[in-house]
Amino acid sequence: MRRSFAFKFTLLILLWVLAAIACVQIPAHTFWPAAFGALTLPIALAVNVLLVVYWLLRDWRVAALPIVVAVLTWPHFQRGLALHPLHTSSPTGTPGQRIRMLSSNVRIFNVYPQLRDKNLHSSKAMIAWLADNQADILCLQEFYNEPIRTQDGSVFNAVRQIGADKDRHVFLSKTLTNSVGAEFGMAIFTRFPILQRGTINFGRLTQNHAMFVDLLLPSRDTIRVYNVHLQSMSMDERDIVDSYSSKDGFKRKARGLLARYKRGLVARSTQVDTLVQRFERCRYPMLLCADLNDVPYSYAYDQLADHFQNAWATVGNGIGSTYNGALPFVRIDNQFASSQWAVDDFEIHREIPFSDHFPTTGVYQLNKTQSETSK
Known part of the structure; x- marks a missing residue:
């Protein structure tokens, strides 16, 4: 009797695993409740391991x-x-084909009053750390720059400090310029010449978008780098914590959170579909930095994983959380590489606490044979 129950339970778990995987592949703009089934996948996989x-x-x-x-x-x-556990980074690589890439959501360098600290310490420290970083490519989301000298212009002239002062080329993709000339958007800084650049808009109702550059490496290979910021859920961290900390908090917060979560799911599913169409037309080896605003068990992540290697999943150890806040175990910042690359190393900089996202650094080695076939 016990064996019969255990066997039936095992079959149910296996069906759960398959159903959850199917839910991951359903876009929210088609059937958004499937996203909740997808979120159960890590639990189903863990139970299956216990059954083994x-x-x-x-x-x-x-x-x-x-x-x-x-x-x-x-x-x-x-x-x-x-x-x-056995992976070790190789300190050497083919000259001109080993790339170090940094990605960071810099939270507009804490320029807003509610984010500032004494003497703008975190803003100065964040920009200085990025400027001195040894990465060949820096992809920054929620970027902020003050090209016109204001009271704090010497602090927030980030393009000059990270770019020109460090002999880097820069592509700034602006979504907003305010009344004093300050610029909001995303940016790519690189030591390699920029051959081509462009933006991918997700519609007029959102400032989230993607940008790309084609870079010429010292090896004379051309690569494409994407910097992506998908739709935020616009959910305040405090509201999320309150919603599960008490019954009263759940009643007050749950409906509004669900509505915002749904809007974010639908937007991200259409945004990632737009990106995938662009990826499929690209003939160069690709690297991608993304603030997905979504977890690894989501449609957005799944679509990217179908086309790229995820750097953390390829060489990392552990959960790899990148969110610097009260919600634990959340990895929403990712780097991806196309098949022409070997992922050598990946690091999450938890020692850099100036934003609500921890920066990440990936190291990639271009396979010469594969890069030649893409030309």
């Missing part, structure tokens, strides 16, 4: 079922919990 252990102790023949599922779904498992 259970049946190996009880009956190895039945254990074959969860083992097969675990093997087939291992890439999905790695999305949420990367395991590469």
Whole structure:
């Protein structure tokens, strides 16, 4: 009797895993409730691993079922919990083909009054850290720059400090210029010549967008780098914490949070579909930095994972959370690389606490043979 119940329970878990994977692949603009099924996938995968252990102790023949599922779904498992304990970074690479890329949501360098600290310490420290960073390419989201000298212009003239002062080329994609000439948007800084640049707009109702540059490496290879910022859920961290901390908080906050979560899901699903169409037409080796505003078990992440290697899932260890706030275990900042690249290393800079996102650095080695075939 016990064995019969355990076997039926195992079949239910396997069906749960398959259903959750199917939910991950459903775009929210088609059926948004599927996103909640997708969020259960890490739990289903974890239970399946426990079933492997259970049946190996009880009956190895039945254990074959969860083992097969675990093997087939291992890439999905790695999305949420990367395991590469034996991976070591190679300090060398082919000259001109080894790239170090940094990505960071800089939260407009804390320029707003509610974000500022004494003597603008975090703003100055963040810009100085980026300016002195040894990365070959810097992709920055929620960028802010004051090209016209204002009271704090010497602090917030980020294009000059990170770009011209450090002999970097820059592409600033502006979504807004305010009354004093301050610029908001995203930016790419690089030591490599920029051959071509462009933006990908997601519509008139959002400032979120993507940008790209084609770069000429010292090896004479041309690569394309995308910098992406998908739609925010516009959900205040305090509201989320309040919604699950008490019954009263849930009643007051849940409906509004759900509505905002739905709007974000739908927007991101259409935005990532727009991007994928562009990726499929690109003939160069690609690197991508993205603030997805979504977790690894989402449609947006899944679409990118179908076309790219995720750097953390390829070489990282652990959950790889990048959100610097009260919500634990949240990885919404990612770097991706097309198949022409080998991912050598990936680091999350938790020692840099100046924004609500931790910066990330990836190291990539271009496969010469594959890069030649893409030309």
